[in-house]
Amino acid sequence: MLEAKDRTLRPRDAEDVQAAIAEAGAAGRTLEVMSGGTKRAIGPTRADAVLSLEALDRLVDYAPEELVLTVQPGARLADLEELVAAHGQMLPFEPPALTKVLGAKGKATIGGTAAANLSGPRRVRAGAARDHLLGFSGVTGRGEAFKAGGKVVKNVTGYDLSKLMAGSWGTLAVMTELTLKVLPAARTELTLLFFGLQDRKANEAMTLAMGSPAEVSAAAHLPNFAARCAPLKAEMAVTALRLEGFPASVQARAEGLVATLKGFGRVEALDARHSRDFWVGVREVAAFAADPRPLWRVSIPPAGGWKAGHALAGDLLYDWAGGLVWLLSEDDPAQVRTAARALGGHAALYRGDGAAFAALEGPLGALGARVKAAFDPLGVLNPGRLG
Template sequence: MLDLAARTETPKTAAEVVALVADAGAAGRRLEIVGGGTKRGIGAVAGADAVLSLAGLTKVIDYAPDELVLTAQAGVKLATLEKLVAAEGQMLPFEPPHLAKLLGAKGQPTLGGTLAANLSGPRRIRAGAARDHFLGLEAVTGRGELVKAGGRVVKNVTGYDLSKLMAGSWGTLAVLTEVTIKVLPAARSEVTILIFGLDDRRAGEAMTLALNAPVEVSGAAHLPRATAERAPLKGELAVTALRLEGFEASVVARADHLLSALRTFGPAELLDAGHSREFWAQVREVEAFHKDPRPLWRISVPPAVGWQAPQDLVGQALYDWGGGLVWLLSDSDPATVRRAVRALGGHATLYRGEGPAFEPLEGPLAALTARVKAAFDPTGVLNPGRLGPGRMGQG
């Protein structure tokens, strides 16, 4: 990873990005692509000759609240956009996590970086992932070519869906310069049902029941006792949380229905709207694990078996997405963690700690990703090694 103070290019336009990438390709140089720099430590770039920062691309190009569509340059900060849409009674529906404090970063996350990493918060189980709200893009490939895809409408079926391909590519295929996303009206009200003292298996059963009930749960998380005892919650028992959002009358009716359905799991309490928002912000930012120096894993598994992921591993867990996302603090050997997660049909990414961040790909999937990388960045100009061997980030 290069020092940000050493040789950083900060273009102000897409044309300047094209020139910088094209020149790098012609000269055989490689570039590390940076937005706010908050996720630079996840799959560190190896062998880059310079940093290409998107800090100069910070304009909101167009925002049409009536059409629920926003177009902005990739370097716009998430906090700026969240404030902008909140003023119109709207929200970024995928509830993007910032994670700067969790990762010990000093910068602020950007829209482009969030989409490139396909990061979504607790509302993903209801609203979908970041990629599901990524409508269009302007980007510069590793060939030094400016491409545009998608548009300002939700239903766009012309050509390939490059937006979804770019989401989760971590800047290894192209440099996002401008993106269009869908926004939604913010919930008028919300409430969170809390159930205390459930073990991980029983909590998984409660979350599964709630998510299958006709009540539109928009958040389902479980903090085992050892996690709930930590700051900022500082609880005495394990906590299982279920969020309902919408118009007040609807929220009240759905909460009553869900409370009745969950009565066999024990007594429940309700968090009002203000405390509910505070609680889910803590879950989204994984605040319980901010100050723990142990390696931190982000594990994605089928929700129904999520509670099983940490059972044979030493550490502490926080379950989100009804168990589909597990944050795990663990000193277990990386190979052991990945083997346990693969056995459950999932994958694990090391967000903090020593070792490869992303799980290596093998066989046909590795061959396919190599072909995709070759199509967009044949000489390996962009983020070399970011995703590790067998991935699109391999230089």
Template sequence: MTLHRPHDAREIAEIVRHAGAENHTLEIVAGGSKRAFGRPVRAAQQLNLSKLAGLVSYEPRELVLTARPGAPLADIDEALRAEGQMLAFEPPQWLNLLGGAGTPTLGGVLACNLSGPRRLRAGAARDFILGFSAVNGRGEMFKAGGKVVKNVTGFDLSKLMVGSFGALAILTEVTLKVAPRPETQCTLLLPGLSDAKAFDVMARALNTPHEISAAAHLPELSARRAHLAAEGPLTALRLEGPAPSVAYRAAETEKLFGGGVRLEAEASALFWREVAEVRALLPDGAPLVWRACPTPSRAAAIVAAVREKLPGAEAFYEWGGGLVWLSLDPAEAGPDCGAAVVRGALDGQGHATLVVAPETARASVEVFQPVEPALAALEARVKAGFDPLGLFNPGRMREGV
């Protein structure tokens, strides 16, 4: 496979024009850490964005950062941390989950629209993009959005790019809103709750004025694998902010639910890193992992329905029940990796994505939630508008797209 490592947008545009003229498809890669997420790309050449790294500009007083797609997340976090700021959507890295290869980058996180535990309070990755520069499938450089919120007008192409898995355009610069980093945090652990009771507790907590920034439920097996090595299920509620405020809100939350165990500061941060990175809470080497997004009130029933047909299934819950992680036994799941069972349990009310599976399975199974014909036709038209020759990441999301 021919490998391209361009240094700037003009080089990318030239490579794309040449690929179009020669009818060569392109796999778009930044750090390579998310290559195992989605369907395998069968492309003639690879366009690697690792040379397009670094910060372009950072204005801490304006809470705005512009960076290139190959910028490692670790470098961005270091720059933000020095100014007491952060990416509010708490991007997970998923290194161990997806096999440990590559370097997590800003481009990879945005291409996959990955958000961590704070998503239920702060919003998703796509909610923080203000503007971008990119190259389309015709080899044309273009821009959308701006560097301040008031300049972001018209159809929001920025949000369209986030979560498109590199199938529409090649990002060359991205401008994001950033946020102040909380002074401290603590997590209230409520042990021993059933799934159904835990969802009631999380819903009540999220509806209080105490500004819970993350809520998760770990059934017994997942809780035992966490660094806390708990002996039963754990329901976790995180509070962040100035130390006096966190202390007061934690005390009020404890009163509401009759006590609990507190994790302070670093212990709390470690716990939520485990939740965000997923792998430590699943069986060792789990070969089939699904990520389902149901209505939170139905999450426990969905897992129960999956277990009726696949008794070896394990699960834990993020986002107050709005995100369910499922690990399946391949011997039970069958050739479709459990797709019919998992999506059947959702019953059209939510969506499910196959995150971890062998490459051969990801090539044959619908990795992403199937869409209705009208929506599929719309997807195809959008793809044709940006990438008329179908050069970028062919088949990454769906066959023929």
């Protein structure tokens, strides 16, 4: 069977993964599933051994003309982004690595990204990671191999298990192969910056921009603390709106958007190179990387995003037009979660001591338990990660 060193199993292929899970279930053991290991600190597990997918890093198929990419879970994000960029394409959901802000030493992989359903600033326009996962092969906690979805966009046969796996954090099944939809990359981009807006005013500007014909592909607000931190080091709050596409279209839409938002004060434009650097910083939460305080990821309805600044104690950074709030706070975890629920959302502790996710309760909790029992009745995979 697999060689285990330091309690770590290193499968070489999907058959090894299936054998490892089946043997763990038969022996009453549990497994922590990982590939690059960059998200291990988010909801640490109480497993008997580690199932590392690092060796499953092969590019299975890439058809640029079909906008479809099939890879194994251990493939590194940076390598995939370089690959598709060479063909003038991109991963539409702009996945974050989060290595610096989490203090991780490994390299982010596509398997962990999909399992966590992590998406960057372009989520407001292109959708989340789960929206671009066309299909996958996997192994359930029962040790049973299965496939779901396909390699075409219009695949609607059966249950949409791809969306169930994305965001399950490896607690239901281990994906051994993933098929993703890619899109043509924009020819250029431009970012409009507004300065000195308070949270509510910035939220108004972002909401107005997202509802305009400008086709904004990212909207973020960095209040005073976040704006002053590296890498931006601005003197006041910054609100940013990104436009992407063909040069003439981007310029025309930028002019229209400036006219629409003329009541929000001074505006400056970042050219393509500086715009890319700015959004990498937002995507990776670079402003909060050096701060030792616990880091929360709070998801709330975007239109009321500004209320987070009043309800949550700490320093914030708003992405997704106010729908995603990164929070640095030493407040009691229960208070943070309660405040997030009062805002119509939920909070996850990405960096700090304690449970990352609150256990589901009521009907949602009952439904989650039934799904878990269907896929992993013995609790083999990532025990304790989701609370």
